[in-house]
Amino acid sequence: MEDFLYFFSFQDSSIAFIVLGITILGIGSAYVGTFSFLDNKALLGDAISHSVLPGICLGFLLAGEKNPYYIVGGAIISGSAATFLTSWLKSNTKLSEDSIIATVLSTFFGFGIVLLTIIQKTGNPEMAGLNQFIFGNAIGILEEDLWVYGGLSLIIILSLSLMMKEFSLLVFNQEFGRAIGYPMDFIRLVFNILMILSVVIGIQAIGVVLMAALLITPGAAARFWTDRLSTLLILAGLFAVISGITGTYISFVIPKMPTGPWVVVSLSALALISFLFAPKKGILFRYISRRKYLRKTHRDHVLKSLFKATEEGKKGLSKDELLGLYPHHKKETLGSISYLLRNNQLNNIQGLIELSESGKTEAKRIVRLHRLWESYLNEYMNIAPDHVHDSAEKLEHLITPELEALLDNRLKYPKLDPHQENIPRDNDNI
Numbered sequence: 357m358e359d360f361l362y363f364f365s366f367q368d369s370s371i372a373f374i375v376l377g378i379t380i381l382g383i384g385s386a387y388v389g390t391f392s393f394l395d396n397k398a399l400l401g402d403a404i405s406h407s408v409l410p411g412i413c414l415g416f417l418l419a420g421e422k423n424p425y426y427i428v429g430g431a432i433i434s435g436s437a438a439t440f441l442t443s444w445l446k447s448n449t450k451l452s453e454d455s456i457i458a459t460v461l462s463t464f465f466g467f468g469i470v471l472l473t474i475i476q477k478t479g480n481p482e483m484a485g486l487n488q489f490i491f492g493n494a495i496g497i498l499e500e501d502l503w504v505y506g507g508l509s510l511i512i513i514l515s516l517s518l519m520m521k522e523f524s525l526l527v528f529n530q531e532f533g534r535a536i537g538y539p540m541d542f543i544r545l546v547f548n549i550l551m552i553l554s555v556v557i558g559i560q561a562i563g564v565v566l567m568a569a570l571l572i573t574p575g576a577a578a579r580f581w582t583d584r585l586s587t588l589l590i591l592a593g594l595f596a597v598i599s600g601i602t603g604t605y606i607s608f609v610i611p612k613m614p615t616g617p618w619v620v621v622s623l624s625a626l627a628l629i630s631f632l633f634a635p636k637k638g639i640l641f642r643y644i645s646r647r648k649y650l651r652k653t654h655r656d657h658v659l660k661s662l663f664k665a666t667e668e669g670k671k672g673l674s675k676d677e678l679l680g681l682y683p684h685h686k687k688e689t690l691g692s693i694s695y696l697l698r699n700n701q702l703n704n705i706q707g708l709i710e711l712s713e714s715g716k717t718e719a720k721r722i723v724r725l726h727r728l729w730e731s732y733l734n735e736y737m738n739i740a741p742d743h744v745h746d747s748a749e750k751l752e753h754l755i756t757p758e759l760e761a762l763l764d765n766r767l768k769y770p771k772l773d774p775h776q777e778n779i780p781r782d783n784d785n786i
Contacts, residue, residue, distance in 0.1 A: 382600040398571075512550050581635075652753065655696060656752070663722075722752055732763055
């Protein structure tokens with residue numbers, strides 16, 4: 357608790373700078389990564405993050421120390437070379453994009469490991485901590501490093517904010533952008549530069565191995581919560597900041613613990629929560645919604661069966677007769693009967709299940725939608741009457757009142773369906 361209060365009270369100015377830096381880094385990386393995710397270029401970020409390692413090592417060899425300007429410059433050159441090589445191979449070979457990215461990633465990273473090994477054998481005392489660029493260590497960032505990385509992060513955030521419309525065209529509809537006169541190739545170039553910068557600024561805090569997770573995971577997790585781009589960017593930035601601060605705090609509490617893996621663990625936890633519990637798109641929400649839909653569908657079928665029984669001159673059906681209509685769904689049928697009885701849509705009179713007044717109204721609506729759709733398929737799609745039932749069985753639960761009115765108007769308010777059965781109206785007596 358003492359460490360927690362000390363860290364988050366920001367009594368130490370260096371901690372305040374680090375938290376500020378990881379916050380700006382997280383927002384910038386999440387913004388770029390979200391556009392990359394929407395553009396289906398997630399693997400490109402992974403390739404760039406691994407490809408900057410040889411640039412870091414070359415920058416160190418040239419400077420003879422961990423000079424942030426040399427390291428950032430080397431990383432930018434190395435990342436740019438990898439991006440250019442990926443684009444060139446894609447344009448001039450028949451290799452698939454994932455094969456190209458895997459080849460470039462492994463080649464550059466392997467070369468970086470070779471250079472790192474050479475540096476370690478030189479015995480240069482300034483190399484201490486250089487291997488932290490592999491897995492990241494935010495606590496090891498100096499104030500001079502923070503000014504460089506923080507400045508680049510602000511450039512990324514401002515560029516994305518000012519060119520939001522252009523980047524939206526890039527990821528959603530490039531051809532439309534070209535048609536209205538936007539230089540889409542130049543916009544792609546700017547976006548690739550921003551992606552390289554976002555990787556470079558995270559290499560010391562998160563590490564080259566795991567930087568791709570900070571790029572892609574926030575946007576992927578936020579995508580479960582919203583369909584609006586502005587909200588998506590805000591949520592992605594928030595997820596990145598939370599995970600970044602959490603990983604930094606753990607590195608502070610346990611000094612030998614690298615930051616990158618814990619940032620990824622925190623991001624994974626947020627992503628898992630999003631995948632499971634996000635409204636509308638979460639796995640749990642979709643499971644519950646599907647269960648509700650299936651139960652409603654079966655209740656509609658029970659009402660429709662009782663309505664057809666009244667059309668045949670019967671007052672209703674016994675419970676056994678209803679169960680016999682759905683022999684493989686007896687549990688669902690019993691549940692539907694109980695629900696409809698509780699909601700006063702059915703009456704149980706001496707063992708005979710009958711439609712109540714509200715039940716008749718709802719049953720007419722379901723049967724009407726079924727038969728209207730059958731009529732539409734037969735008349736406008738030229739589908740034979742004996743082939744329209746299955747489609748209508750599925751669509752009758754989804755047709756809205758607006759679509760019902762449109763069907764009625766298009767079909768000129770028909771009285772009979774393709775099977776010459778009556779299409780019931782609300783004022784009909786049954």
